[in-house]
Amino acid sequence: MKSRSLIFSFLAAFAVAVPAQAQELKFAFQGTLNSLDPYNLNETFHLGFQGNIYEGLIRRGADLAIEPSLATSWEVMEPTRWRFHLRKGVKFHNGNSFNADDVIFSATRVRAEGSDLKTRIAGDTQVIKVDDHTVDFVTTKPNPILHVEWSTWYIMDKEWAEANNAVSPQNVGGNEENYATRHANGTGPFELVSHESGVKTVAATNNAWWDSGNRDSNITKVTFTPVGSDATRVAALLSGQVDMAYPVPVQDQKRVDSNSGTRMLIGPELRTIFLGMDQHSDELLHSSVKGSNPFKDKRVREAFYRAIDIEAIKKKVMRGLSEPSALMISPKLTNIPSGRFQRLAYDLEKSKQLLADAGYGGGFEVGMDCPNDRYVNDEAICQATVSMLAKVGIKVNLLAQPKAKYFPKVLAPNLDVSFYLLGWTPGSLDSWNVLYNLHGCPRVSDGAPIWNKADRNKISSGKFNIGGYCNEEVDALSAKVLSETDAGTRDQLIESAFAKTIGDIAYIPLHQQALAWGVRSGVTLKQRADNQFKWRFVNIK
Amino acid sequence: MMALVLRRLLQSIVVMLVVALMAFTIFRYVGDPVAMMVGQETSLEERAQLRVTLGLDDPIPVQFGRFVISMAQGNFGISYQIGRPVSELLVERLPATLELSGIAALFALLVGIPMGVYTALYPTRWLSKIFLGISLIGISLPTFLIGILLILLFGVTLGWLPTFGRGEVVAIGGWTTGLMSTSGLKSLIMPAFTLGMFQLTLIMRLVRSEMLEVLRTDYIKFARARGLSNRVVNLGHALKNTLVPVITITGLQLGSIIAFAIITETVFQWPGMGLLFIQAISMVDIPIMAAYLVLIAFFFVIINLIVDLLYHVVDPRLRIDTDQG
Numbered sequence: 053m054k055s056r057s058l059i060f061s062f063l064a065a066f067a068v069a070v071p072a073q074a075q076e077l078k079f080a081f082q083g084t085l086n087s088l089d090p091y092n093l094n095e096t097f098h099l100g101f102q103g104n105i106y107e108g109l110i111r112r113g114a115d116l117a118i119e120p121s122l123a124t125s126w127e128v129m130e131p132t133r134w135r136f137h138l139r140k141g142v143k144f145h146n147g148n149s150f151n152a153d154d155v156i157f158s159a160t161r162v163r164a165e166g167s168d169l170k171t172r173i174a175g176d177t178q179v180i181k182v183d184d185h186t187v188d189f190v191t192t193k194p195n196p197i198l199h200v201e202w203s204t205w206y207i208m209d210k211e212w213a214e215a216n217n218a219v220s221p222q223n224v225g226g227n228e229e230n231y232a233t234r235h236a237n238g239t240g241p242f243e244l245v246s247h248e249s250g251v252k253t254v255a256a257t258n259n260a261w262w263d264s265g266n267r268d269s270n271i272t273k274v275t276f277t278p279v280g281s282d283a284t285r286v287a288a289l290l291s292g293q294v295d296m297a298y299p300v301p302v303q304d305q306k307r308v309d310s311n312s313g314t315r316m317l318i319g320p321e322l323r324t325i326f327l328g329m330d331q332h333s334d335e336l337l338h339s340s341v342k343g344s345n346p347f348k349d350k351r352v353r354e355a356f357y358r359a360i361d362i363e364a365i366k367k368k369v370m371r372g373l374s375e376p377s378a379l380m381i382s383p384k385l386t387n388i389p390s391g392r393f394q395r396l397a398y399d400l401e402k403s404k405q406l407l408a409d410a411g412y413g414g415g416f417e418v419g420m421d422c423p424n425d426r427y428v429n430d431e432a433i434c435q436a437t438v439s440m441l442a443k444v445g446i447k448v449n450l451l452a453q454p455k456a457k458y459f460p461k462v463l464a465p466n467l468d469v470s471f472y473l474l475g476w477t478p479g480s481l482d483s484w485n486v487l488y489n490l491h492g493c494p495r496v497s498d499g500a501p502i503w504n505k506a507d508r509n510k511i512s513s514g515k516f517n518i519g520g521y522c523n524e525e526v527d528a529l530s531a532k533v534l535s536e537t538d539a540g541t542r543d544q545l546i547e548s549a550f551a552k553t554i555g556d557i558a559y560i561p562l563h564q565q566a567l568a569w570g571v572r573s574g575v576t577l578k579q580r581a582d583n584q585f586k587w588r589f590v591n592i593k
Numbered sequence: 594m595m596a597l598v599l600r601r602l603l604q605s606i607v608v609m610l611v612v613a614l615m616a617f618t619i620f621r622y623v624g625d626p627v628a629m630m631v632g633q634e635t636s637l638e639e640r641a642q643l644r645v646t647l648g649l650d651d652p653i654p655v656q657f658g659r660f661v662i663s664m665a666q667g668n669f670g671i672s673y674q675i676g677r678p679v680s681e682l683l684v685e686r687l688p689a690t691l692e693l694s695g696i697a698a699l700f701a702l703l704v705g706i707p708m709g710v711y712t713a714l715y716p717t718r719w720l721s722k723i724f725l726g727i728s729l730i731g732i733s734l735p736t737f738l739i740g741i742l743l744i745l746l747f748g749v750t751l752g753w754l755p756t757f758g759r760g761e762v763v764a765i766g767g768w769t770t771g772l773m774s775t776s777g778l779k780s781l782i783m784p785a786f787t788l789g790m791f792q793l794t795l796i797m798r799l800v801r802s803e804m805l806e807v808l809r810t811d812y813i814k815f816a817r818a819r820g821l822s823n824r825v826v827n828l829g830h831a832l833k834n835t836l837v838p839v840i841t842i843t844g845l846q847l848g849s850i851i852a853f854a855i856i857t858e859t860v861f862q863w864p865g866m867g868l869l870f871i872q873a874i875s876m877v878d879i880p881i882m883a884a885y886l887v888l889i890a891f892f893f894v895i896i897n898l899i900v901d902l903l904y905h906v907v908d909p910r911l912r913i914d915t916d917q918g
Binding site for chain 2: 084086087089092093094095168169170171222228229230233234248249250251252277278279280281283284285287288290291292293425454455456457459460463464465476479489509510511512515516
């Protein structure tokens with residue numbers, strides 16, 4: 053009948069006209085997403101995830117270059133006054149407008165009790181509203197890298213937080229759940245739909261995003277599931293149940309690559325893995341040498357360095373997925389010309405000779421601490437180190453533990469360690485962080501004399517300089533680096549500082565580990581060296 | 594009977610207290626919760642302040658006392674990691690674990706009992722030998738290995754079943770069930786099989802040995818002499834008498850299944866209480882660990898109580914004793 057065929061053709065036209073582009077991204081990660089409160093935990097995965105829903109004044113591109121985000125531009129008006137011009141017409145997911153009040157509120161909240169991101173803005177920095185779309189930051193000392201960590205300082209909506217009793221970050225140990233733990237209201241390209249910690253988190257595209265023109269993806273829905281078991285995660289990727297899974301353990305990467313439906317995305321990560329030695333104690337806590345500390349002698353440190361065959365570690369332990377490094381920071385984060393610094397060559401004979409010269413020709417015993425679930429193949433690297441050092445007569449007693457036990461043991465205030473493995477990524481993606489935290493003389497306040505162990509729980513600088521390496525010249529250079537505003541001079545200062553630390557053999561750097569993302573065929577995305585996964589670059593065919 | 598129940602409930606409180614005390618003593622050695630709650634740049638003063646706020650520096654008896662008092666008020670505290678009340682978390686995850694354990698136990702019973710009967714009645718047939726071989730494998734292969742092999746075969750190679758998770762769940766009141774959707778049912782198959790495998794072999798062997806023993810008794814001989822059919826003799830008389838110890842064992846094992854579904858839940862990323870517990874251990878989330886252990890102790894006591902009551906119901910000899918006593 054005419055009317056029926058008319059209806060059918062009408063419906064058919066409708067079916068054709070509706071675009072079939074509702075693509076869903078499903079991905080899995082080894083850890084769980086706990087709180088959605090952006091100030092709750094200063095940890096890469098959480099911040100990276102929240103960075104799809106929330107945004108900061110700046111953001112970083114796929115190559116980690118700084119780009120304007122909620123701030124369109126900024127200028128340094130005086131060395132201690134920075135002015136940020138805020139983007140107009142931006143709305144939060146609940147429709148509220150973004151303006152200077154939200155920035156000031158966020159600046160207060162990030163420094164409040166309960167926030168883990170207090171270091172994003174110094175406590176004594178004033179945040180001043182100039183007008184609805186301009187904010188000034190007034191610091192007490194010049195800080196050329198004031199904003200570099202702000203890609204993970206997310207701006208929250210003041211009205212939303214006040215309406216939902218989330219003005220302060222989660223009160224740990226309190227009796228109530230903070231609203232921001234399971235709900236989110238940001239300005240980002242995706243908005244939260246639901247969140248069940250440890251089970252599933254769902255987000256959907258925010259069609260009112262201010263930068264929709266730059267959205268390079270066809271995703272409308274994102275589902276994240278944590279899958280802790282390595283084997284299960286790889287199986288989920290291979291079976292196509294998830295589109296992307298990370299990290300893929302080294303032994304499964306070949307399998308994922310050779311499988312026709314999936315591929316591996318390997319890239320250098322920013323984390324540097326290194327060995328540290330106690331150079332501060334008069335006698336090592338865990339060693340057979342009594343009355344003196346062998347690590348205080350540079351020859352012994354060099355002997356240890358030269359006994360490590362980094363290429364063997366790269367080939368056998370890391371299966372080629374590491375980049376041996378002479379620096380304690382990823383070269384990508386510095387402007388040091390490549391080739392300027394080289395690793396000390398692997399040389400067993402020289403190592404034995406150095407030990408003999410230092411008076412330890414017969415070798416000695418030393419205890420080593422290592423995490424076993426924190427970095428890629430951390431325990432295996434330590435075990436390789438043990439057997440390599442045995443060849444030069446050093447007997448290493450290895451204690452490998454989960455990170456929940458390892459970190460309390462080796463970090464201040466316990467410092468119960470003589471020889472250890474650690475990894476470090478500078479949160480600010482800048483060298484000063486490495487010079488200050490890893491190489492700074494441990495002091496209870498800047499300018500104070502070097503600490504003694506009784507003051508160990510008051511240390512402010514050199515918190516992660518567990519071995520107590522100290523060179524006052526490096527400290528002086530580091531202080532200049534902090535306030536030097538000319539980029540060229542700053543780079544030179546950084547280079548000189550590293551030259552000194554490398555000359556002193558402060559640490560034995562090993563390598564930068566590699567990122568291992570497993571991706572399903574038909575999915576394109578961009579991988580970032582800081583292991584943050586941004587969904588706005590994902591395309592699914 | 595009432596006296597028995599009341600006595601048992603009082604005992605359960607004592608059991609839970611003892612478990613909580615032991616758990617608290619052990620927690621000192623699991624690691625430092627504060628280290629897992631903050632980022633790498635957090636200052637030492639703040640970490641120390643956090644320890645004070647959480648009461649971690651107080652002596653063990655004080656921490657324990659605080660825990661018992663708040664537990665008595667029904668407050669299990671807030672998870673350090675997730676930031677939500679622990680009681681809410683446990684209630685949310687309980688349906689997943691109970692459903693999985695229930696289906697696994699049912700599977701073990703429904704398949705194990707017939708297998709046991711068959712191998713007892715026809716011990717020389719080749720099918721019996723196959724069943725016994727399977728039971729050997731089931732007992733000797735560890736749970737996680739069975740799980741991973743199944744995922745590899747059915748999830749990756751054949752692609753018939755989902756490799757992890759619970760699929761679509763339907764919420765009915767406070768309960769979430771996966772039984773009402775195809776993806777939920779498909780997701781249940783492998784985990785339930787993995788979890789129930791050990792129980793299945795246990796039940797099969799138990800039924801088999803009990804049946805063999807019962808089949809040799811006099812009353813069975815008399816029943817056959819009377820001319821009753823094989824089916825009536827084997828299933829009506831022999832099987833009924835073998836079921837008493839089976840019920841006991843199954844009941845006790847149900848507690849084990851619920852408590853130790855941890856491994857299966859980890860392999861299949863099944864969002865139940867076991868997975869919550871394992872995650873809590875690695876992150877040193879003490880409120881969750883303490884609440885979980887106490888809850889499991891309570892489950893065990895209740896299950897034992899029910900099994901003992903069932904024993905009274907099923908076995909007439911015990912009933913007579915109680916009435917006379």
